Amino acid sequence: MAFPTLSSPHTARPNETRRVMAEVLLALLPGIAALVWYFGWGVVINIALASAVAVAAEAAVLALRGRPALPAVSDLSTLVTAWLFAVSVPPTLPWWLTLVGIVFAVVVVKHLYGGMGQNPFNPAMAGYVLLLVSYPVQMTAWLPPSVLTEHPLTFSQSLAVIFQGAPPAGLAWDAITQATPLDVMRQKLGLSYTIAEIRQSPLWGDFGGRGWEWVGNWFLLGGVYLLWRRVITWHIPAAMLGALLFAAGVFWLVDPNTHPFPAFHLFTGGTILGAFFIATDPVTACTTPRGQLVYGAAIGLLVYAIRSWGGYPDAVAFSVLLLNLAAPTIDNYTRPRVFGHAGGGQRED
Amino acid sequence: MTLAALHTPTARRLWEFHGGLHLPDHKRESTGAPVRRAPVPARLVLPLQQHIGMPSHLLVQPGQAVLKGQLIARPNGQVSAALHAPTSGTVVAIAEHVVPHPSGLAAPCVVIESDGHDAWAELPPPMPDWATRDPAELRERVRWAGVVGMGGAAFPSSVKLAPGPDREIHTLIVNGAECEPYITCDDLLMREHAARVIAGALIIRHVVGARRVLVGIEDNKPEAAAAMRRAAAVDCRIEVVVIPTKYPSGGEKQLVRVLTGVEVPSHGIPAQVGIVCHNVGTAAAVADAVLDGRPLISRIVTLTGGGVREPCNLEALIGTPARELVAQAGGYAPDAAKLILGGPMMGFALPDDGVPITKAANCLLVPTTAESPDPGPPLACIRCGRCADVCPVELLPQQLYWWARAKDLDRAQDYDLFDCIECGCCAHVCPSHIPLVQYYRYAKTEAWAKEQDKRRAEQARRRHEARVTRLERQESERKAKLRKKKEELDAPAGDPGTDPKKAAIQAAVERAAAKKAALAAQGVTPANTADLSPAQQRQVDAAEARRTVAPEGTD
Numbered sequence A: 001m002a003f004p005t006l007s008s009p010h011t012a013r014p015n016e017t018r019r020v021m022a023e024v025l026l027a028l029l030p031g032i033a034a035l036v037w038y039f040g041w042g043v044v045i046n047i048a049l050a051s052a053v054a055v056a057a058e059a060a061v062l063a064l065r066g067r068p069a070l071p072a073v074s075d076l077s078t079l080v081t082a083w084l085f086a087v088s089v090p091p092t093l094p095w096w097l098t099l100v101g102i103v104f105a106v107v108v109v110k111h112l113y114g115g116m117g118q119n120p121f122n123p124a125m126a127g128y129v130l131l132l133v134s135y136p137v138q139m140t141a142w143l144p145p146s147v148l149t150e151h152p153l154t155f156s157q158s159l160a161v162i163f164q165g166a167p168p169a170g171l172a173w174d175a176i177t178q179a180t181p182l183d184v185m186r187q188k189l190g191l192s193y194t195i196a197e198i199r200q201s202p203l204w205g206d207f208g209g210r211g212w213e214w215v216g217n218w219f220l221l222g223g224v225y226l227l228w229r230r231v232i233t234w235h236i237p238a239a240m241l242g243a244l245l246f247a248a249g250v251f252w253l254v255d256p257n258t259h260p261f262p263a264f265h266l267f268t269g270g271t272i273l274g275a276f277f278i279a280t281d282p283v284t285a286c287t288t289p290r291g292q293l294v295y296g297a298a299i300g301l302l303v304y305a306i307r308s309w310g311g312y313p314d315a316v317a318f319s320v321l322l323l324n325l326a327a328p329t330i331d332n333y334t335r336p337r338v339f340g341h342a343g344g345g346q347r348e349d
Numbered sequence B: 001m002t003l004a005a006l007h008t009p010t011a012r013r014l015w016e017f018h019g020g021l022h023l024p025d026h027k028r029e030s031t032g033a034p035v036r037r038a039p040v041p042a043r044l045v046l047p048l049q050q051h052i053g054m055p056s057h058l059l060v061q062p063g064q065a066v067l068k069g070q071l072i073a074r075p076n077g078q079v080s081a082a083l084h085a086p087t088s089g090t091v092v093a094i095a096e097h098v099v100p101h102p103s104g105l106a107a108p109c110v111v112i113e114s115d116g117h118d119a120w121a122e123l124p125p126p127m128p129d130w131a132t133r134d135p136a137e138l139r140e141r142v143r144w145a146g147v148v149g150m151g152g153a154a155f156p157s158s159v160k161l162a163p164g165p166d167r168e169i170h171t172l173i174v175n176g177a178e179c180e181p182y183i184t185c186d187d188l189l190m191r192e193h194a195a196r197v198i199a200g201a202l203i204i205r206h207v208v209g210a211r212r213v214l215v216g217i218e219d220n221k222p223e224a225a226a227a228m229r230r231a232a233a234v235d236c237r238i239e240v241v242v243i244p245t246k247y248p249s250g251g252e253k254q255l256v257r258v259l260t261g262v263e264v265p266s267h268g269i270p271a272q273v274g275i276v277c278h279n280v281g282t283a284a285a286v287a288d289a290v291l292d293g294r295p296l297i298s299r300i301v302t303l304t305g306g307g308v309r310e311p312c313n314l315e316a317l318i319g320t321p322a323r324e325l326v327a328q329a330g331g332y333a334p335d336a337a338k339l340i341l342g343g344p345m346m347g348f349a350l351p352d353d354g355v356p357i358t359k360a361a362n363c364l365l366v367p368t369t370a371e372s373p374d375p376g377p378p379l380a381c382i383r384c385g386r387c388a389d390v391c392p393v394e395l396l397p398q399q400l401y402w403w404a405r406a407k408d409l410d411r412a413q414d415y416d417l418f419d420c421i422e423c424g425c426c427a428h429v430c431p432s433h434i435p436l437v438q439y440y441r442y443a444k445t446e447a448w449a450k451e452q453d454k455r456r457a458e459q460a461r462r463r464h465e466a467r468v469t470r471l472e473r474q475e476s477e478r479k480a481k482l483r484k485k486k487e488e489l490d491a492p493a494g495d496p497g498t499d500p501k502k503a504a505i506q507a508a509v510e511r512a513a514a515k516k517a518a519l520a521a522q523g524v525t526p527a528n529t530a531d532l533s534p535a536q537q538r539q540v541d542a543a544e545a546r547r548t549v550a551p552e553g554t555d
């Protein structure tokens, strides 16, 4: 398509995609620091590994597609995918699973659909879900938060766990891994414990799982930063968290003994990360403001439903992917009213 | 806000429009000095079409002497404008010349060589008693003066002065918003000639029969607003309203919204909601035409940007080459990067500085590379929605882009492509630096072309059908005649061979056949519609179309 080379506007452009992505990476840092604090070096190793694999995979795909690799790699979107994937998986995940997940995310989910901006599904979450359904054991084997364990893994032990699949000498797997609070909650509720009984365990902090709640708080800080920098708008996080709180609140009011209190849903699992960093992925989310409200709320409700009645302990990834599928349709039905079209305009007097 | 401020007329309620941008306004650069008159150039180039509508009808010939203010082309139809000689001299050529148009194409222009005397032609008499004159008379004067919208649209003003008998106009809005960065010609006009602008506004009010006049000025022009307030004190029906600075509040529909809260319907004009909107420059030109009998032959042009040495405002004759105005502004600075006609948001880059200033040319912007850097190769759209956040029309630019790129014009129109005002807000904020406006212009042009193709195909189809019916009718008539003839022949009549009349006809027919055969042998066919030039063929087609369209109503 031939165009005249110079087109209005002739201004210096204030925004840049690379900078938007860099801000997302920056905003992830507090949450990542908290993850490292509570769950050890495995998180860092995973991030480094995922980043390297993602960049290599993207460069390779672009080479195959005959496109210049540098501009695409330097837009940093691949790193965002890699980091989101790495903070979602257990810090003990064997290296080859990270490899499989990332290659799937970058090559299949992103590039087979046309590359940057064209992919209907969130690549990080698609990679995560692929692993979750194929390797559920490895994907749910989390470390206990450091405050609860007598054997926090050292850096070299983490390396050994990830690359050799070997627990540290003298320790069994069971000694170093632990079910996540969401898992525990689900299992114990299944065994007819009451919430009060379940909360006796030292696993619980002030509102969510101990350690987890603080990871959530630090991701929240990053999310607020993104809002402040206008990288994201309030619509999706507010709708998603609001809907989740609403659903949790209703059930909790009906029977607080068998339904976890609303804050639990907010600060355990991937809720905060999902609301601010994953559901807001612009490429795969709704793009109209009203559509974003619908989209966010639907994710929130789905998360509650899957957590409460579904087969998997956490549900952010599934919910996001499902709504990715619905996003174009939602967008189509939530178009804003265009200026001068019926239904608008105030009359004077 | 102080209590006193509450009692000033600014306390009127204002409305918002969606989106928009707060841009660095860069007005200071060019408002330091009063407007200067640019010298008369040796040669003026006057495009015959400086306005929206039909090109003007030329009245002069090469070699003819003209006087300043003399009519050299008259309006050609209702939506068209008159053109006058900006100075005295000689018409040296009527020729194609590159005109300020985004296409960079040449168009017919009158070239006048100045004689240096700047001698005026005789002008029509002033109308100091305009308030008692018939609006039609004033409209005719404005039409004669060649006044067009001077805010950039260049729509013939006399048309907007005739909103139609069934449309009651209650409000005249005078647009002094001047929302584009860098441009200050309206600002200085209001500072220096506020009384003229107000006089023009009152004349227009009288012509359209409006009850009140609202003058909208952005709050980054306090001097202009103060001058206008003072001048407006003559009439209590004029209200000068200071509005918040937000691009594009000077867009016609946006300004109407801000001042009155009314949304002009999509694809509609303000007159449909009882409002008429004119730019301050237009109002001043109307006053010149009515009060002095002076046609529109000059305008204030802002020369600005880091790429000119001495940014300023110049009163330039229409037809002055851009290059001479740049010279008047101290010439180019070494890092001049582009030459833009208009502002940074909606102006277009000129291919070279030989193009003339037209009636709508409000600004020559010469940015440096730092002011207008190359945005670089566009990246993929990440659907971040920033474009939609700033679109003043509340479109979804990302979706429009998607469909325009996919060349799905129907979907693009379904997403209200034609409501886009090409303000550039979306492209300005796009982090992927996608030239969105360019895509929309392209899509609009394509859609128009397609629409025209459709219409043409429809016409051809109708023409064909009409032809078929005609042939069938002729055929049946012929058969009927034959039958009749046969019946006559079968009837006991005289021997054809002995009937002298019939014998003569028979001989003539034979002669004609022989001649035809002879011509055919030489390769000449007698059909007078063969071997037409394409232009002739078009004419024939057009005539045919007219002929075949007409009977539809009578059938």
Ligand code: SF4
Pocket: B380, B381, B382, B383, B384, B385, B386, B387, B388, B397, B398, B401, B426, B429, B430, B431, B432, B433, B434, B436
């Ligand atoms: S601002 Fe640019 S990248 Fe963002 S949605 Fe609009 S077109 Fe796409």
Ligand code: SF4
Pocket: B387, B390, B391, B392, B393, B394, B395, B397, B419, B420, B421, B422, B423, B424, B425, B426, B427, B436, B437, B440
């Ligand atoms: S150029 Fe068109 S789509 Fe873009 S912001 Fe302006 S009106 Fe909206």
